[in-house]
Amino acid sequence: MIPLSLPNISGNEWTYVKDCLDTGWISSVGSYVTQFENMVAEFAGAKYGIAAMNGTAALHIAQELAGVRQRDYVITPDITFIATANAIKYTGADPIFIDVDKDTWQMDLDILEAFLEKDTFYYKDHTYLKSDKRCISAIMPVHVLGNMCDMDRLMTIAKKYCLVVIEDSTEALGSSFKNKGAGTFGTFGTFSFNGNKIISTGGGGVIVTDDENLAKKAKHITTQAKTDPFEYDHDEIGYNYRLVNILAAVGVAQMEQLPSFLERKKEIDKYYRDHLENENLQFQKVGDDVSPNNWLHTMKVKNQRPMIKHLLDNGVQCRPFWVPMHQLRMFKHLPFITNENISDTIYNSCISIPSSTNLTDAQVEEVVKVIRSF
Numbered sequence: 001m002i003p004l005s006l007p008n009i010s011g012n013e014w015t016y017v018k019d020c021l022d023t024g025w026i027s028s029v030g031s032y033v034t035q036f037e038n039m040v041a042e043f044a045g046a047k048y049g050i051a052a053m054n055g056t057a058a059l060h061i062a063q064e065l066a067g068v069r070q071r072d073y074v075i076t077p078d079i080t081f082i083a084t085a086n087a088i089k090y091t092g093a094d095p096i097f098i099d100v101d102k103d104t105w106q107m108d109l110d111i112l113e114a115f116l117e118k119d120t121f122y123y124k125d126h127t128y129l130k131s132d133k134r135c136i137s138a139i140m141p142v143h144v145l146g147n148m149c150d151m152d153r154l155m156t157i158a159k160k161y162c163l164v165v166i167e168d169s170t171e172a173l174g175s176s177f178k179n180k181g182a183g184t185f186g187t188f189g190t191f192s193f194n195g196n197k198i199i200s201t202g203g204g205g206v207i208v209t210d211d212e213n214l215a216k217k218a219k220h221i222t223t224q225a226k227t228d229p230f231e232y233d234h235d236e237i238g239y240n241y242r243l244v245n246i247l248a249a250v251g252v253a254q255m256e257q258l259p260s261f262l263e264r265k266k267e268i269d270k271y272y273r274d275h276l277e278n279e280n281l282q283f284q285k286v287g288d289d290v291s292p293n294n295w296l297h298t299m300k301v302k303n304q305r306p307m308i309k310h311l312l313d314n315g316v317q318c319r320p321f322w323v324p325m326h327q328l329r330m331f332k333h334l335p336f337i338t339n340e341n342i343s344d345t346i347y348n349s350c351i352s353i354p355s356s357t358n359l360t361d362a363q364v365e366e367v368v369k370v371i372r373s374f
Contacts, residue, residue, distance in 0.1 A: 002316050002363050004196070004296075004356070005296060005354070006195075006196075006358065007200040007254075008254075008257070008261060008358040010257065011253045013253040016250065019249065026244060026245055028242035028244050030245025030246075031245070032245050032249040033243055033248040035248070035252050036049075036051060036206070036243070036248040036249075036252050037050060037248075039252060040191060041208050043181075043258065044169075044183045045184045046189065047212070048208065049208050050218040050219050051204065051205070051206050051242065052207060052222055052241045053241050053243055054192065054194070054204060054205045055083060057222070059084065059087035059088075059170075060087045060239075060241075061207060061218055061222055061241060062187075062188035063091045063140075063166060064221070065214050065217055065218055066138055068093050068137050069091070069092065071092065071093065072135050072138070073094055073335075074091075074093050074094075074095055074096070075136060075139040075163065076142060076168070077099075077144065078099055078100060078324045078325050079100045079322060079324055079343050079346055080168065081170075082322070084142055084168050085328075094334055095334060096334065097336045097337065098111055098115070099111055099339065099341065100144070100342050100343055103285035104147055104149065104284060104285050105144050105145070105284055106141070106142075106143070106147060106148065106149035107142070109149060109153050109154060109157065111338065112337075113157055115337045116160075120136060125162050126162060138163055138164040138165070138166055140165075141154055142168040142170075143168070143172035143175055146171050146293040147172075147290060147292045148172065148290045148292070149287075150177075151178075152177075155186075164186070166186050166188045169182040169183035169190060170190055170192035170205070171192070171197065171295045172292075172293060172295070173199065173293060175290070175292050176290070176291045179291075188207055189209070190206070190207050191206045191208070192204075198258070198357070199254035200254060201248065201254065202250065204243045221237075222239055222241040223241075223242050225237065226238070262293055264357040264358075265295070265357060268364055269297060271368070272299075275368045276299065282299065283297070283299055294355075295355070296352050297352065298321065298351065298352045298353070299350065300349045300350050301349060304320065304351060306374075307351060307374055308320065308351055311353070311371070314370045316353065316354065317354060318354075320351060321347050321351075321352065322347070324343035324344055324347050353371070354367050
């Protein structure tokens with residue numbers, strides 16, 4: 001079976017992990033944590049990085065520090081992995097789901113802007129939903145599959161309606177809009193390093209920000225809000241959310257290889273598009289101002305389920321797209337803002353195909369051969 005998306009462990013991972021084991025520095029205190037934070041922040045183009053145990057924890061902390069409170073709303077796209085919506089619920093807030101663009105599969109900014117103009121009102125530096133007068137405190141764009149929407153326009157809309165921007169960049173390390181890195185537009189950006197991401201620490205996440213005070217606060221509350229290095233004194237509710245040193249060591253080795261991983265993703269993406277794209281099969285549209293990291297190659301087809309069976313029967317691992325958030329039983333009662341329900345169309349027609357950076361050329365050619373035979 002040609003795998004969907006495996007980590008590429010081909011650098012200094014064993015050496016750095018052995019160093020952690022040899023020295024005994026395996027927990028949340030250690031030099032690799034700081035090194036990993038700095039490497040991710042620098043690569044993204046942010047001033048500060050704060051490691052967390054996973055991308056979901058990073059999203060949770062970013063919202064808390066951005067001032068999202070119970071019964072607030074946070075705007076986010078309807079097509080995303082469930083961690084986005086779950087993290088909003090962790091704060092006691094509720095998501096408002098915006099349908100996605102039919103070509104880019106990112107949040108549809110026309111629908112977003114029309115919704116804010118028609119269905120909200122502004123009062124004392126805050127925006128409220130007309131129907132229940134609850135505050136909409138933040139917007140969380142998700143850079144789906146490493147692609148990005150028009151971030152200039154999104155930031156203009158957010159500023160007009162006083163919405164804090166928290167970027168769910170968990171899939172987009174290495175992506176950029178007008179040469180500005182994903183995760184660096186909003187107050188916070190977050191990245192994930194799950195096993196299938198472009199680099200992996202097994203689990204893990206990083207929050208990035210340019211605000212020094214928020215960075216210090218994030219590090220404080222992700223380490224149980226401990227105020228003294230010796231005494232067990234804590235000054236507020238904190239979380240045991242820190243990334244451990246042994247996983248950060250893997251992350252450092254992975255970051256050293258990230259430029260080559262990005263180049264390989266670009267090569268695979270080009271090959272798939274050149275040999276597969278036609279009137280019956282399309283990939284994400286990428287805007288002229290966007291340079292994506294091509295994280296997970298996903299195609300839109302007319303006969304999704306038969307195609308999935310054909311791929312699996314012929315040794316090519318694949319996955320359907322995420323179920324749209326508005327369809328999930330725990331979110332069905334929440335606002336879903338749409339004109340044509342593009343989210344359902346994307347869900348019912350998209351398939352993710354092998355995307356690992358260590359795929360051989362022969363494997364990529366075989367994937368194309370199997371798809372074309374269908």
